[in-house]
Amino acid sequence: MHTATMMDVSGLRSRLAAHGQEHLLQFWDVLTEGQKKSLYNELNELDLDETCGFFKRTVASLNEEQTKLDERMQPIPAEMHGSVTRTPLEKINDYEEAGLREVSEGRVGVLLLAGGQGTRLGVSYPKGMYDVKLPSGKTLYQLQAERLRRLQTLAEEKFGKSGVIPWYIMTSEHTKEPTMDFFARHSYFGLEKEDLVVFEQGMLPCFSFDGKIILEQPYKLARAPDGNGGLYRALREKNVLEDMERRGIKYLHVYCVDNILVKMADPIFIGYCLSKGADCGAKVVEKAFPTEAVGVVCKVDGIYQVVEYSEITLKTAQKRNPDGRLTFSAGNICNHYFTVEFLKNVVYDYECSMMHHVAKKKITMVTPEGKVVKPEKPNGIKMEKFVFDVFQFSNTLAVWEVIREDEFAPLKNGDGAEKDTPTTCRHALFSLHHRYLLNAGGTLIDSEGEPLPLIPSPAAAPKCPTFENGNTDFNYNDNQKEMRWDECPVVVEISPLVSYAGEGLDELVANKKFTCPLQLTDRLPKKTEA
Secondary structure: OOHHHHOOHHHHHHHHHHOOOHHHHOOHHHOOHHHHHHHHHHHHHOOHHHHHHHHHHHHHHHHOOOOOOHHHEEOOOHHHEEEOOOOOHHHHHHHHHHHHHHHHOOOEEEEEEOOOEOOOOOOOOEHHHOEOOOOOOOEHHHHHHHHHHHHHHHHHHHHOOOOOOOEEEEEOOOOHHHHHHHHHHOHHHHOOHHHEEEEEOOEEEOEEOOOOEOEEEOOEEOEEEOOHHHHHHHHHHOOHHHHHHHHOOOEEEEEEOOEOOOOOOOHHHHHHHHHOOOOEEEEEEEOOOOOOOOOEEEEEOOEEEEEOHHHOOHHHHOOEOOOOOEOOOEEEEEEEEEEHHHHHHHHHHHHHHOOOEEEEEOOOEEOOOOOEEOOOOOOEEEEEOOHHHHHHHOOOEEEEEEOHHHHOOEOOOOEOEOOOOHHHHHHHHHHHHHHHHHHOOOEEEOOOOOEOOOOOOHHHOOOOOEEOOOOOOEEOOOOOOOOOHHHOOOOEEEOOOOOOOOOOOHHHHOOOEEEOOEEEEOOEEOOEEO
């Protein structure tokens, strides 16, 4: 039977015309039978009322007068804004114990936002599969998997119960299959297959500025992921929330894939949020300077939200408290805590009312002549929701401020960019692990037996270890051109299986001296010097 006779094309044309989208069939007569079937199915499954409604609401909110929020902003109340640097160690230990207890009881899950491709990094695969050239060659996914394993061990050692932390990974249409294949090829990095739940976020059609859905090919719509805030719809539609309830999960840690220093299911953060009775939590770093382009967690008209730097004036950005700290200092790092009860309310009661945000993008499109073009400037709109858009629904939001150098080093750009590159990530991890070593009583020495400082200088190290041929072997090579020391910091890598956050290293390193580069793997040190 002829394909077209199996399809109600005239009915489809009428539905499209009712929403001003009849142009989507402009190439119908020149399509192959397979292309017609593909386009018909895609359009037939599209909820035009909902999708076009999203666009109208989003653009309407964009066209409203964008006034600065200064007068309407208040900082997070001091009693709900904790800080690792201003909290007594005994209290931090209490938080950590409370968090580990929940892990041991199997009540904690982690959820990774991993829908983005590594385009800005210059790769065509998911960011989690990226190798930043650590001595071990470990990818972001492997580091995170091993931190989960170590944390489960710590909780079991403390409480005698082996609670499992299920790992939920939200991918997009582009990253789901490569991610699943990658984990399978690496035997889930020692985790149980059933404790890894990979699901896909939704996709939305892209629109031109005048409200027309864009065709990417004569037979295919241009679509984009619906932002990391698409999480909440996906939790419902993919039955992920049901899975959490079945497993008895009560608390969820949500984070982005690209932070090489992320502390998975951080028990201190979880314990702090529990102590505040919070239904929602945000881990933040103190803004480095007033004009740093980072969103700030605060209140607007008494309601919690993240305010972007562009939404306030310089005067407000520079405002300081009597102690000299910035009044609006809580820099958002996409690292959140939610109770599952709170998520149920969001998913079933509030998600529909969450507004999309506009992202003006360069979207591949088909010209009326049927030619596929990649525009040089933005030609359309992608609609996104953000994961923090749900703060507004929280009754009790807790903010926990951590030290940036200890917990936040995102990977966003390829080497050569100013910041957030594989090199900056690698150096951040080396620096953190060097501090772990020092705190546990170990010393890193140079070839002359002198201790290496935390902030290296050219005088401290006339020769630097370099990667040989891009592999994970390090060599001192007298014949190579000497590297600038600021490009070559100390090299210390401690496997997450050895230590989650610096704990348990005393027995391995106390009163011992080590040469650089140093790897601590499987609780046995390499490159040791008496």
